Amino acid sequence: MQSYSLQKRLIVYVSIFSVMLGCVLVFAAYRIALEEMNEILDAQMQSLAERIAANHPEPTRSQINLNQKYSEEDLFVDIWAYADATPQLHPQDVLLLQPVEKPGFYSHQTQSELWRTYILPQENLQIQISQQNSVRQYLALELAANMFIPYAIFLPFALLALGWLIRHNFQPLNNFKSELARRKAQDLSPIHMLDYPVELAPTIQEMNQLFTRISAAQQEQRQFVADAAHELRTPLTALNLQVQILLQQFPHSDALNNLSQGVLRLQHLVNQLLSLAKQDASDSLIENDQTLSLNQMTIACVEQLIQLALQKDIDLGVEQRQELNIHGQSSALHSIIYNLIDNAIKYTPKQGVINVTIFQQEQHAILQIEDSGAGIDPALFNQIRQRFYRIHNHAEIGSGLGLSIVDKATQRLGASLEFSKSASLGGLCVQVKFPMR
Structure with missing residues (x-):
């Protein structure tokens, strides 16, 4: 299995999350701004219709180009008398709606787009204040974009700072790696957990227990070699003396000469094993x-x-x-x-x-x-x-x-x-x- 960097993966995931969070914030800002725009512009349209009704209005028709995009300041006023022909008889009056009994907001579709209209019915006429619905959407989108621009500008700097913080907080792992790299092969002393965060404590505890088991196994091995070599020295020395006595009595015996050489080789091996065991034992000790x-x-x-x-x-x-x-x-x-x-x-x-x-x-x-x-x-x-x-x-x-x-x-x-x-x-x-x- 291919290895990976937890630190790099964390930085990438946090970066992706930050970008996704920015997109969610833009969408939420757009929805909130659209609701706020609807409330403000609706109140503006209602106030305009009420002011017109209070001044004894005369019938009038708005001049509109359906292919043109208007701004949020553009409100279209239509006043028509009930005695006149109904809107169905005049297709050019695309913004005129059927008479209503109660004042309120209505939406209707023209050939080009959706419109929002406030209707205030009077005794002999009907007052309509209309506005393009897309105007509100564009305004809300503009406000949301203006809110996202500072976020987009500061996002790279925030990610750099976040990467530095992540690397800084991962420094104990590098220190832990460096401490293990500096250790000699024979150094099985416990690692101090006070120098590292609590997240590393279980790993350090298990490693300390592993060091203890390895040290015990090595000590048993060294002790076995030392004991075996020590126990063999005495009988081998006695055997060598007996062989030397026999050689004095039978100096020309090839069998005794071969036996003597074998005993000497065995004695040398035991001495070397004892020397090796002592050296291994000294490796586990801290010798200044x-x-x-x-x-x-x-x-x-x-x-x-x-x-x-x-x-x-x-x-x-x-x-x-x-x-x-x-x-x-x-x-x-x-x-x-x-x-x-x-x-x-x-x-x-x-x-x-x-x-x-x-x-x-x-x-x-x-x-x-x-x-x-x-x-x-x-x-x-x-x-x-x-x-x-x-x-x-x-x-x-x-x-x-x-x-x-x-x-x-x-x-x-x-x-x-x-x-x-x-x-x-x-x-x-x-x-x-x-x-x-």
């Missing part, structure tokens, strides 16, 4: 931004992972071109640096090289990690951000969550994550651009 030293956090992560690099005889070096600070959450920054260096160590062959560089580029603090590994096909740069995505030709232990955790953490910090081929080492080059405020 802090001023963080990119250099110190990088050194701390390198110290945590140096033993893994030494086990593979990897040359892990850090180049700090300058001291750089960023604003954000320490947990997110630690996840980015730790997982990127961990991935580099994991996918760099023995006696390889990993270079970690910190420098500034325009208004960004850059963390760059290069390795001498096999690298990644550029066509897969988007896929490796997805959860549980692993490159099939990489046999190293991995869960496919490391880069997904990094990508989500960079979004929290307002940073950008870019992949490319290392020009100096030939492997993967990862750059994280942090905004400097």
Whole structure:
């Protein structure tokens, strides 16, 4: 179904209603003016006939052109004696009517139009005052049109003002839309209803209830992942110890070596799931931004992972071109640096090289990690951000969550994550651009 604008539809409907109302007002004004004209001109005709009767009138005939249009001042006086021939014998006397007994107003049709006549019978003669009926209609129409002209002149300005009022009163809807657009994906806090009109209260109340249900569902999901990962750590650690003991007794057993690799992979997966659950939990909390030293956090992560690099005889070096600070959450920054260096160590062959560089580029603090590994096909740069995505030709232990955790953490910090081929080492080059405020 095609969407429509309630605001525009309301303006159009009100405009149409205003025009129709103007037409109704014109018609009503015409009817009222016509009634008023009839009363005034009837009184004028009656007064004229009475004044003529009081002055002993003589028979007379009015001179009239039936094809001519007269004004409201034109009244035609006909006086004829009963002793004269009746009107039927004189067709040229088109305004003369049959004798009547009582004075009053009469309408009769001539060859061209309708006439209104006041007849005042006397003892020996009859006085008739006649007027074109169309004169009254034209006068009433003119008065109604003069009343409508100001309405027609001010109607466009009134519609513009009305449109502004409607848009002004619809502004809370735009504010409501803007508030939702400004919210981050993890912000499920209730919307304050005091800032909006009562018409929006049911919608806001339902949305707040929806936020509550979503928050509860997310919390249950995070709690399940955290509990499952935590509960799995202890038995997996014990299992790994037992496997290592068996390997010492049977060092050449392929089955035990495969089992050991599987246990290590499972341990790594559990640790990554726990890290992901902690990151999701931190998304739902309001964590204030802090001023963080990119250099110190990088050194701390390198110290945590140096033993893994030494086990593979990897040359892990850090180049700090300058001291750089960023604003954000320490947990997110630690996840980015730790997982990127961990991935580099994991996918760099023995006696390889990993270079970690910190420098500034325009208004960004850059963390760059290069390795001498096999690298990644550029066509897969988007896929490796997805959860549980692993490159099939990489046999190293991995869960496919490391880069997904990094990508989500960079979004929290307002940073950008870019992949490319290392020009100096030939492997993967990862750059994280942090905004400097």
